Amino acid sequence: MEGRRAPGSKPQARGRGPRGLGAIIGRTALVAILLAVIVGPLLGLVLWSVAERWYWPAVFPQQIGTKYWARITQGDLLGALTRGVSIALVTTAAALVTSVPIAYGAARARLPLGPVVLMLFLLPQAFPQLPVFASAAVLFYRWNLAGTFLGVVLIHLVGGLVYSVWTMTAVFRAIGEEIEEAAINLGASFTRTFFRITLPLALPGVVASSILVFIYSLDEFTGTLLVGAPYVTTLPVYMYTASLGYELQIASVTALVLMIPGVVLLVAMERFLRAEYLAFFGRL
Amino acid sequence: MKALSAGALGGRVRPVERARPLEQALWWLAALPAIAVILIGFGFPLLQSLTASFMRDGNWTLANYELVYRLYRQDVFYTVGVAAAGLLLTFGIGIPLSGHLRLRHSHVAEFLLKVPLFVPFVVVGHAMRVFLAPRGTLLSTLHALGLVPADTTLAFSEGWMGLAIALAWKHLALVVLLLMGAFRGVDESYLEAARGFGAGPIRQIWAVLVPMAAPSIGLAAVLSLTSMLASFSIPLMMSRGSGPQMLMIDLYHRYGQHGDFGTASAIGVVSYLLAAGAAYYYLRSVAK
Amino acid sequence: MEVRVENLVKRYGQVRALDGVTQAFPSGALTAVVGPSGCGKTTLLRSLAGFVTPDAGRILMGDRDVTGVMPQARDAAMVFQSYALWPHMTVFENIAFALRLRKVPRGDVAGRVGEALELVELDRVPGVERRRPRELSGGQQQRVALARAVAVRPKVLLLDEPLSNLDAKIRHRVRVEIRALQRRTGITAIYVTHDQEEAMSIADMVVVMDSGRVAQAGRPEEVYASPRDAFVAEFLGATNVLSAGIDPSGRIVPAEGSRLIFRAEDIEMLPSGGPPPEGAVWADGELVDMLFLGAGYRAYVQVGGEVVMADRRTLLPRGPVRLVVPREKTYLFG
Numbered sequence: 083m084e085g086r087r088a089p090g091s092k093p094q095a096r097g098r099g100p101r102g103l104g105a106i107i108g109r110t111a112l113v114a115i116l117l118a119v120i121v122g123p124l125l126g127l128v129l130w131s132v133a134e135r136w137y138w139p140a141v142f143p144q145q146i147g148t149k150y151w152a153r154i155t156q157g158d159l160l161g162a163l164t165r166g167v168s169i170a171l172v173t174t175a176a177a178l179v180t181s182v183p184i185a186y187g188a189a190r191a192r193l194p195l196g197p198v199v200l201m202l203f204l205l206p207q208a209f210p211q212l213p214v215f216a217s218a219a220v221l222f223y224r225w226n227l228a229g230t231f232l233g234v235v236l237i238h239l240v241g242g243l244v245y246s247v248w249t250m251t252a253v254f255r256a257i258g259e260e261i262e263e264a265a266i267n268l269g270a271s272f273t274r275t276f277f278r279i280t281l282p283l284a285l286p287g288v289v290a291s292s293i294l295v296f297i298y299s300l301d302e303f304t305g306t307l308l309v310g311a312p313y314v315t316t317l318p319v320y321m322y323t324a325s326l327g328y329e330l331q332i333a334s335v336t337a338l339v340l341m342i343p344g345v346v347l348l349v350a351m352e353r354f355l356r357a358e359y360l361a362f363f364g365r366l
Numbered sequence: 367m368k369a370l371s372a373g374a375l376g377g378r379v380r381p382v383e384r385a386r387p388l389e390q391a392l393w394w395l396a397a398l399p400a401i402a403v404i405l406i407g408f409g410f411p412l413l414q415s416l417t418a419s420f421m422r423d424g425n426w427t428l429a430n431y432e433l434v435y436r437l438y439r440q441d442v443f444y445t446v447g448v449a450a451a452g453l454l455l456t457f458g459i460g461i462p463l464s465g466h467l468r469l470r471h472s473h474v475a476e477f478l479l480k481v482p483l484f485v486p487f488v489v490v491g492h493a494m495r496v497f498l499a500p501r502g503t504l505l506s507t508l509h510a511l512g513l514v515p516a517d518t519t520l521a522f523s524e525g526w527m528g529l530a531i532a533l534a535w536k537h538l539a540l541v542v543l544l545l546m547g548a549f550r551g552v553d554e555s556y557l558e559a560a561r562g563f564g565a566g567p568i569r570q571i572w573a574v575l576v577p578m579a580a581p582s583i584g585l586a587a588v589l590s591l592t593s594m595l596a597s598f599s600i601p602l603m604m605s606r607g608s609g610p611q612m613l614m615i616d617l618y619h620r621y622g623q624h625g626d627f628g629t630a631s632a633i634g635v636v637s638y639l640l641a642a643g644a645a646y647y648y649l650r651s652v653a654k
Numbered sequence: 655m656e657v658r659v660e661n662l663v664k665r666y667g668q669v670r671a672l673d674g675v676t677q678a679f680p681s682g683a684l685t686a687v688v689g690p691s692g693c694g695k696t697t698l699l700r701s702l703a704g705f706v707t708p709d710a711g712r713i714l715m716g717d718r719d720v721t722g723v724m725p726q727a728r729d730a731a732m733v734f735q736s737y738a739l740w741p742h743m744t745v746f747e748n749i750a751f752a753l754r755l756r757k758v759p760r761g762d763v764a765g766r767v768g769e770a771l772e773l774v775e776l777d778r779v780p781g782v783e784r785r786r787p788r789e790l791s792g793g794q795q796q797r798v799a800l801a802r803a804v805a806v807r808p809k810v811l812l813l814d815e816p817l818s819n820l821d822a823k824i825r826h827r828v829r830v831e832i833r834a835l836q837r838r839t840g841i842t843a844i845y846v847t848h849d850q851e852e853a854m855s856i857a858d859m860v861v862v863m864d865s866g867r868v869a870q871a872g873r874p875e876e877v878y879a880s881p882r883d884a885f886v887a888e889f890l891g892a893t894n895v896l897s898a899g900i901d902p903s904g905r906i907v908p909a910e911g912s913r914l915i916f917r918a919e920d921i922e923m924l925p926s927g928g929p930p931p932e933g934a935v936w937a938d939g940e941l942v943d944m945l946f947l948g949a950g951y952r953a954y955v956q957v958g959g960e961v962v963m964a965d966r967r968t969l970l971p972r973g974p975v976r977l978v979v980p981r982e983k984t985y986l987f988g
Contacts, residue, residue, distance in 0.1 A: 180403070202404050269806070301488070303487065330496060337492050344486070
């Protein structure tokens with residue numbers, strides 16, 4: 083890796099050139115510090131997840147084992163995992179179906195008050211969520227939605243729709259209008275043009291936005307805690323309950339399981355995810 | 367979330383000129399459910415929490431706010447303080463780091479910095495609690511290195527410092543990403559001109575990159591600040607129930623343990639006001 | 655099929671993109687609509703295609719009033735500036751898409767695609783049908799777009815700046831090919847461009863547009879030889895536009911509010927002095943510079959307060975010269 087230098091610029095003075103020994107040491111130090119700061123706290127989770135016995139002040143647990151990891155395959159942890167995944171799948175499907183018309187309308191400036199509608203979807207991510215979700219929980223209780231699968235899906239949609247609507251709006255906007263006009267000009271109906279021309283071209287963006295919604299739903303905590311608990315528990319809520327009872331190992335195993343989809347996504351798609359999509363994750 | 371805003375909001379309104387009326391009507395029908403979800407799941411509850419904050423036992427009153435003032439006014443300052451500390455930490459590290467990476471690209475460092483984006487808030491809370499606890503991973507490592515004694519009383523996880531560190535850890539990735547985007551937008555020739563006058567890396571960051579990316583820095587700061595002020599999962603995972611609390615924890619306890627929806631809503635309204643100030647700036651910068 | 659527009663008006667806010675356009679596009683001919691950007695030529699073409707609904711006026715294709723007809727039902731195929739080829743379909747699928755929409759029998763589709771590719775001379779490129787648009791060169795993509803439009807055998811072919819994305823060399827070749835294709839098929843074609851040279855070289859008829867109106871229409875030679883106003887003269891490549899008039903002897907004299915227009919190629923340069931030439935417009939000036947243009951030289955001559963450009967085969971020394979232009983090659987507009 084080399085410093086960004088335009089051709090013709092002079093090599094930097096004072097031995098700070100890309101090939102200098104100082105630069106190599108500096109770069110290694112930077113990566114080492116970042117590694118410690120970013121991976122360090124997560125490493126603690128890994129240690130705790132396999133610690134069957136660990137007394138202060140030992141750096142490593144005295145006894146290591148997979149006793150707690152085995153919990154994934156059974157009982158409540160497995161239940162929370164499968165419930166969370168099925169909620170996330172339903173939420174993603176619902177978000178996709180409902181977002182496409184809105185996003186397309188906004189992208190083509192056909193939506194009356196388009197910018198206002200787009201802002202509406204951002205609201206749940208820009209505003210304090212807890213007070214609103216607490217209030218929603220009161221309403222959901224009245225409507226017999228509290229503690230139900232449907233209720234949790236709804237509250238996940240509230241926070242998750244912004245990811246699908248905004249991402250897809252950008253994706254549709256990037257598809258030139260002439261490409262649709264070409265089909266219409268040759269006799270294709272508006273609907274056929276959308277399904278044969280526009281949607282296939284938008285597919286990569288649609289997939290990316292689905293992944294965003296899926297991961298948001300899987301990781302959602304506040305809404306699930308208020309609307310779903312104690313009857314509908316997903317992994318984040320399960321982890322919270324475990325840590326309340328000082329079951330640090332269980333909580334750590336759950337935390338690591340929760341991180342898996344995100345990390346897989348990061349490693350697999352890092353090159354393809356544009357900064358915009360990545361910035362979305364800041365709100366998870 | 368922010369990076370899309372500018373592009374997603376512009377746009378001319380022009381008449382629909384190619385859909386048959388029936389197709390158009392169906393299209394709008396299909397667009398309604400998403401709007402309904404937001405209105406039912408967010409708009410309506412938001413309004414309800416506003417009215418509930420002025421109600422007790424079916425009567426209009428300011429009693430809820432009196433209670434908030436009596437019990438939680440210190441927590442308002444505590445919350446703002448923690449958020450400010452977190453913000454300071456985030457940008458204190460984020461600006462030099464992004465600037466450095468703009469001048470000396472490092473793929474490994476960039477990849478590492480993206481990791482926290484993909485770690486959910488709850489997990490960050492739990493990880494930081496385990497890491498920073500009185501007998502946590504950090505102190506045991508420091509002890510093993512001989513840096514602190516075995517009977518150390520240093521403990522970050524329970525106080526404002528731990529919270530600020532956890533919040534900064536989570537937000538650093540987003541901030542660095544936004545800042546690097548802005549710094550990359552600064553043309554190389556400005557930096558070369560500065561180098562031509564003998565400016566070192568620090569001078570280049572402070573005198574060229576930061577002023578030229580000022581609007582983006584402001585926006586990133588507002589985004590992180592609102593998020594930190596309203597943070598719930600991280601403080602919930604890290605709190606031990608004594609001493610000053612973040613506002614959202616107070617709200618949760620009022621609501622969950624006391625069943626006092628009125629006072630909880632009043633705390634909520636206070637948090638709306640805190641967020642609204644920042645949101646005002648955000649909306650203004652998005653609108654232009 | 656003859657295409658006519660009558661009194662067509664389209665406003666965008668305060669801007670009148672079409673300000674009462676009445677024009678006939680003759681059947682079987684290639685008509686070029688030309689004008690500077692913002693003159694309304696693209697809006698005119700898009701309203702013919704049905705993508706723009708005019709605020710007032712009528713559009714007729716043959717005897718049929720298509721003003722309110724959906725774009726799908728107009729039978730006017732368009733070639734877009736960006737080609738608008740569908741990147742997720744092969745060349746074959748791009749062309750077959752519309753054929754299938756028009757219920758061309760299954761067995762005939764391949765034949766019709768082949769025919770269209772032959773028409774644009776792409777049949778010689780091996781395996782072209784199976785390629786995707788991005789695997790083709792710009793010129794080839796252009797031809798696929800053309801093939802896609804003519805494959806449906808439309809009554810009218812609309813071309814929106816079809817050559818503007820090609821480099822100069824290919825542009826000339828494709829221009830000739832489009833012209834040949836139009837001649838062979840006898841299709842009524844309307845061709846929008848901002849390039850007056852392209853318009854004049856390709857078209858049977860040229861329609862010059864200026865701020866939402868038709869400034870002049872006619873055969874290219876006609877319009878070139880006798881522009882109706884200063885705008886047309888200037889737009890069709892007149893190099894010299896002077897605020898000047900002519901005195902009884904034919905001498906160019908400064909005149910407020912009057913414009914004298916002539917082309918650099920029509921000027922003859924003689925030694926200064928002597929009696930005024932018969933039946934010509936002339937002026938004495940100072941040759942200040944000559945630039946080599948490849949085929950010849952362009953001279954810059956200071957006449958009074960203005961600089962006149964004149965073309966010439968050979969070099970002349972700097973100094974006083976006399977410029978002489980045949981009277982019929984100059985245009986004077988009050």
